[in-house]
Amino acid sequence: MKKVMLTGDRPTGRLHVGHYVGSLRRRVELQNTGDFDDIFIMIADAQALTDNADNPEKVRQNIIEVALDYMACGLDPEKSTLFIQSQVPELTELSFYYMNLVTVSRLQRNPTVKNEIKMRNFEASIPVGFFTYPISQAADITAFKATVVPVGEDQLPMLEQTKEIVHKFNSVYGDTLIDPKILLPENEACLRLPGIDGKAKMSKSLGNCIYLSEESEDIKKKVFSMFTDPNHIRVEDPGSLEGNTVFTYLDAFCKPEYFAEFLPEYQNLDELKAHYQRGGLGDMKVKRFLNNVLQAELEPIRNRRKELQKDIPAIYEILKKGSEKAEAVAAQTLKEVKDAMKINYFDDKALIEAQAERFSK
Numbered sequence: 296m297k298k299v300m301l302t303g304d305r306p307t308g309r310l311h312v313g314h315y316v317g318s319l320r321r322r323v324e325l326q327n328t329g330d331f332d333d334i335f336i337m338i339a340d341a342q343a344l345t346d347n348a349d350n351p352e353k354v355r356q357n358i359i360e361v362a363l364d365y366m367a368c369g370l371d372p373e374k375s376t377l378f379i380q381s382q383v384p385e386l387t388e389l390s391f392y393y394m395n396l397v398t399v400s401r402l403q404r405n406p407t408v409k410n411e412i413k414m415r416n417f418e419a420s421i422p423v424g425f426f427t428y429p430i431s432q433a434a435d436i437t438a439f440k441a442t443v444v445p446v447g448e449d450q451l452p453m454l455e456q457t458k459e460i461v462h463k464f465n466s467v468y469g470d471t472l473i474d475p476k477i478l479l480p481e482n483e484a485c486l487r488l489p490g491i492d493g494k495a496k497m498s499k500s501l502g503n504c505i506y507l508s509e510e511s512e513d514i515k516k517k518v519f520s521m522f523t524d525p526n527h528i529r530v531e532d533p534g535s536l537e538g539n540t541v542f543t544y545l546d547a548f549c550k551p552e553y554f555a556e557f558l559p560e561y562q563n564l565d566e567l568k569a570h571y572q573r574g575g576l577g578d579m580k581v582k583r584f585l586n587n588v589l590q591a592e593l594e595p596i597r598n599r600r601k602e603l604q605k606d607i608p609a610i611y612e613i614l615k616k617g618s619e620k621a622e623a624v625a626a627q628t629l630k631e632v633k634d635a636m637k638i639n640y641f642d643d644k645a646l647i648e649a650q651a652e653r654f655s656k
Contacts, residue, residue, distance in 0.1 A: 296473075300325060301441035303337030303380070306357035307347065310364040311504035312589075313488040313497035316547045317447030317480060323369035325445065325478075334375040335439045335621060336365060338614070341381045342431055345424035346415060362610050364507050367600035372613045380435065382618035385625035389434035389632060390427070396463040397430055397456070405429055407452045414500070433457040437472045438625040445478040448487045449496070468635040488547055493522030493540045505589070507596050514593065518586040523578045530577040536568055541581050548588050557587040 302322055304314060326334055338361050343354045358379060365377060380386060402408060408428060412421055424431075432453050436444055437460075444454055454477045461472045489495055490503025497504050505517050521541050527534040536542045545564060554561050561567045567584075570576045603610065633639045640646065 296442065297332040297440070298330060298443065299333045299335070299439055299441045299473075300331050300443045300445065301335040301337065301436055301439045301475075302445050303339045303435070304361055305339045305343040306354055306361045307343050308357055308499040309360045309506045309508055311497060311499070311506045312544075312548075312593075313447070313504065314364075315368065315507055316488055318445050319365075319368050319370075321445045321478070321480060322375075325443075326370060326374050331443075333439070333624075335441070335624075336370055336375050336377045337380050337435060337621075338362065338378070339380045339435070341387070342428060344381075345422055345428060345431075346417075348422065348424075358614070359607065359610060362614055363600050363603050364596075366603055366610070366613075367596045368507065372617065376617045376620050377614055378617040378621035379614055382615075383438070383622045383625050385622065385629040386431070386434045386438055389438055389625075389629060390431045392632060392636065393430050393433055393460050393464070394427065396460055396467070401456070401459075402426055402429065405452050405456060407449055410449075414496075414498075429453050429456040430460070433460040436475050437461060438628045439621070440473045440624075440628060441475045442473060443478050444475045448479060451477065451479070464632075464635075468632075471631055471635040489540050489543060491517050491521045491540060493538060507593060508600050509593070510597070511590055511594070514589055515586050518582050518589060519579075521582060521585075523581075527571075527578060531574050533574040534571040534576070534578075536572065541578070541585050542568065542571070544585055545581075545588065548585075548592055550588075553584075553588050553591065556591075558584045 300322075302318060304310060310319065322334075322336065325331065338358055340354050340358060343357075344351060347354050362377060366372070370377065408426065411425075411428075417425070429452075433456065436454075436457050444457075446454060454475065458474055458477075461474050464472050487495065488497055490497040490501055491505060492501075492503045494501065494503060505514060509517075518541075521544075522539075523541050524535045524539050526532070545567075549564050551563060554563060554567075558567070561570070567576070567581070571581065630639070634642070637643075
């Protein structure tokens with residue numbers, strides 16, 4: 296069986312460091328292993344419209360932002376197929392067929408959907424498209440026969456629902472769909488990077504993000520405003536690591552070589568943490584170190600993005616070619632699904648002949 300990876304993001308704005316450590320960095324690493332027969336990276340504009348239907352221009356403008364971030368981080372169109380979801384209509388048809396395999400009560404129990412509904416204050420006015428988001432995601436994954444799907448922790452319930460749909464379809468119609476493997480970040484701090492305000496979720500709508508394309512001064516301001524330990528008032532006070540956003544970010548981004556470069560009085564992150572916990576280490580010193588780490592990580596991404604921005608038509612051409620390839624693959628899967636469901640009326644010669652014989656008697 297071919298090894299296929301699929302993943303993607305909704306184009307509701309520029310990508311931030313939460314996207315990067317949660318999934319994007321891993322995608323690039325996996326892409327460069329050469330272990331996959333196919334890699335599909337989707338810009339999920341149709342899903343973005345489920346809660347932005349009254350503002351399609353927002354989604355339209357952000358297609359290019361996401362594509363630039365993807366390529367600036369190292370996703371290579373020569374190794375990965377970058378495509379736009381709405382340009383693959385087969386995904387919509389697959390979603391419709393899968394809807395018959397999922398109950399309303401099951402969708403209501405999906406923790407990610409519940410959290411998103413609460414965050415957006417939808418309550419009873421939730422759009423049907425948004426409510427069925429997990430079904431759409433199952434269509435995206437199965438259309439490309441993905442064997443591996445790298446995601447952040449918040450998407451885990453979505454992938455579990457995809458697996459349920461796969462099992463249900465195959466049990467009803469016969470083995471047709473591929474059961475995907477969920478791939479979470481290996482670094483625990485990357486599972487769900489908090490916002491700079493210490494809140495559990497980094498979100499564009501909450502304004503607590505650090506964007507991959509931000510200028511160095513903006514990054515510095517945000518790092519220096521980060522939530523730490525509210526009880527660590529004086530330098531000599533012992534500090535707590537639990538819930539301390541600065542140390543969570545260091546867990547996610549810090550590499551051993553950064554100590555020799557930016558903070559040579561410490562050998563590693565464990566030494567820095569121990570000093571902070573016993574007291575005698577101020578928050579600003581740790582923030583300055585984190586700022587240096589983030590600048591080192593994000594500067595190459597920002598510079599590559601600026602180069603890519605010089606030829607925007609070329610980016611759209613990459614997306615067009617990728618979407619054409621994606622549609623061809625999804626069309627084949629859709630044919631197999633319709634064959635399994637016995638709704639391939641015009642291709643089923645046996646059916647036509649049997650019906651002809653039936654009515655000739």
